[in-house]
Amino acid sequence: MHIVIMGCGRVGSGLALALEKRGHSVAVIDQNVDAFRRLGPEFGGRTVKGVGFDRAVLTQAGIEQADAFAAVSSGDNSNILSARVVREIYGVDNVVARIYDPGRAAVYERLGIPTVATVKWTTDQVLRRLLPEGSEPVWRDPTGAVRLIQVHANPAWVGHTVGQMADAARCQLPFLQRMGSALVPERSTHFQDGDLVYAALTRDRVAEVESVLEAEPPRD
Incomplete structure (x- = not known):
């Protein structure tokens, strides 16, 4: 599978390395080229400077051949916009977006965009243990x-x-x-x-x- 990831923070870089380790082709998008250092020298995938809703950037990342897309940057709006562009324009069905606002997450889930609400997930994990x-x-x-x-x-x-x-x-x-x-x-x-x-x-x-x-x- 070819998987495109927007965001090269701790989550994005971790995903990229884990997916590549499992034999998948990976491209990582981030506005800050210094963020790609998290991938380390052994990373063999593509790194693309830009945002995940820029069609030129997505094309460079291989979105037209992608089987999946993950938007895990630090911005809710960027993640959702990128997820919608990838799904609606490029027809990638397997799309997930990280969302910090659980209220937004529920709305986008109903629109068919799978989301991971980071704050809610953490809160729920603590509640289940308390x-x-x-x-x-x-x-x-x-x-x-x-x-x-x-x-x-x-x-x-x-x-x-x-x-x-x-x-x-x-x-x-x-x-x-x-x-x-x-x-x-x-x-x-x-x-x-x-x-x-x-x-x-x-x-x-x-x-x-x-x-x-x-x-x-x-x-x-």
């Missing part, structure tokens, strides 16, 4: 109706299967986090001490599912 109940979702669809939440299961569930937990909560438990790694469980997978459980559900069932899994398992 609040054992009623925590912010790990993911939600643009309407907020469907979400993925991290549930703090009662230790009494240890030894029970994921299938038993899912049946009790009446929802899908698509993955666990075990010892720092994600695990896609089978129904027969046993819940272990220290596991973090993730539930996929509708917004109206959050309190119910949390209540079921945070309580002791029902007795037969």
Whole structure:
């Protein structure tokens, strides 16, 4: 794949190096040529001075052959404008923009432009670690109706299967986090001490599912 990245800050340079390491072709756009130093001498991709909504700059970066585009500069307006230009003029479907204002992020998600709201993501991460109940979702669809939440299961569930937990909560438990790694469980997978459980559900069932899994398992 050829991937164009606008913004060579810590996020952009990290993305570029990670993608190149995985064998992808990468071009990085930034207004400040000094920012390209973050890529290091081993970076083999293209570096282009300019902004991501300038068609000449995008052409130089190979946007006409691009499979994906990421706008991760420090400016919300630049990121969104670049994402729209790339999607609407060049027809690149796989586009994502980093947005600092979560209100804007929700609007652009509804317009079909995937966004990563940096401040909201950080806030949600902290909330999920501070609040054992009623925590912010790990993911939600643009309407907020469907979400993925991290549930703090009662230790009494240890030894029970994921299938038993899912049946009790009446929802899908698509993955666990075990010892720092994600695990896609089978129904027969046993819940272990220290596991973090993730539930996929509708917004109206959050309190119910949390209540079921945070309580002791029902007795037969």
